[in-house]
C-alpha cells in the first residue's frame with residue numbers, strides 16, 4: 305500500500321534536492337551527471353515508475369501522474385539550464401570590477417629601430433632605399449670593388465664562401481656578402497646616374513663571437529653619383545647625419561683611411577659618447593669612436609659597373625648598425641642583440 309501523503313513528501317524532498325544540485329552546477333559538462341542522477345535508469349523516479357504495476361489499480365493513475373509531472377519538470381529545468389550555459393557561458397563568472405589581464409605588446413627589434421632611424425634621416429636628403437642579395441658573387445663583393453684576388457685587403461674582408469661557382473664571366477664563387485658595397489655595383493649596372501641610394505642589409509664575416517664581433521651584423525651603405533658630387537658634399541651629408549642622429553653638439557672628425565673602392569678614403573669618428581672626448585675604456589683612451597667608412601668612389605669601380613669614370617664622380621659610405629646602436633644606447637656587448645632575451649629587448 306502507498307500512502308499518497310508520504311509519496312508526495314518523498315517527491316517534494318526529491319524536488320528540493322534537485323533544485324539545490326541544479327543551482328550548484330558550474331558548467332555544461334556537469335549537466336549529464338545530474339540528468340543521470342534524477343532521470344536515469346537507477347534514479348528514484350525511475351525506480352518508482354518501475355514499481356507502478358505493484359500498486360493497486362486505483363492508485364496507479366495518481367502516482368504515475370505525479371511521477372511523470374516531476375520527471376517532466378526535471379527535464380524542462382535541465383534543458384533550460386543547458387540553454388543558459390550555452391548562450392551565456394561566462395555571464396555568471398564575469399566580474400567586471402576585476403583588473404584586466406594585460407596583453408604583452410610586441411615591438412620592433414632595437415636593430416630594426418636603429419636601421420629605420422638612420423634611413424629616416426637620409427630620406428629627406430633625397431636618398432632612395434634599395435636592397436641587394438645576401439648571397440652574392442665574388443666578383444661583386446671584391447673584384448668590381450677594386451679588390452683583386454691577390455690584394456691583401458681581401459683578408460680584412462674575411463668571407464664565408466659557399467661551395468658553388470658560376471661558369472659565367474664576372475661572377476666567380478658564391479659567398480655571403482661581407483659588406484653592402486657590392487650593391488653599389490649592382491645598382492650602377494642597371495641604372496644611369498644621377499644616383500642617391502641607401503642600402504640597408506645583413507652582412508657576414510667569419511669572426512669569432514665576442515663582445516664586439518658577430519658573424520652576422522647589419523650595415524647601411526650610401527652612394528651618391530652625379531657629375532659634380534665632391535668630398536665637401538660627402539662631409540656635409542655625413543656631418544648632418546651625425547648631428548641629427550647623435551645630437552647637434554656631437555663633435556665629428558674625418559680621419560684619412562684606406563679602402564680599395566674609394567679614393568681618397570676616410571673614417572668618421574665622433575667624440576666618445578661615454579666620456580665626451582675625455583678618454584675612457586669605451587674609446588680606448590682616445591676620446592674618439594669610429595662610426596663609419598667613406599670616400600670618393602674609385603674610378604675602377606665606376607669602370608667595373610659600366611659608368612664613364614671621366615664623366616661621373618661620387619661618394620660612398622658604409623656604417624655598421626649594431627655599432628651605432630651600441631654607441632647610441634650605451635650597450636657594451638653585441639651578443640645582446642641576437643640572444644632574444646626579453647629583459648633586454650623590452651627596454652627599447
Ligand code: PHE
Pocket residue numbers: 482483484485525563566597598599620621622623
Ligand atoms: N664597405 C666598407 C666596410 O664594410 C665600408 C665602406 C663603404 C667604406 C663605402 C667606404 C665606402 O668596412
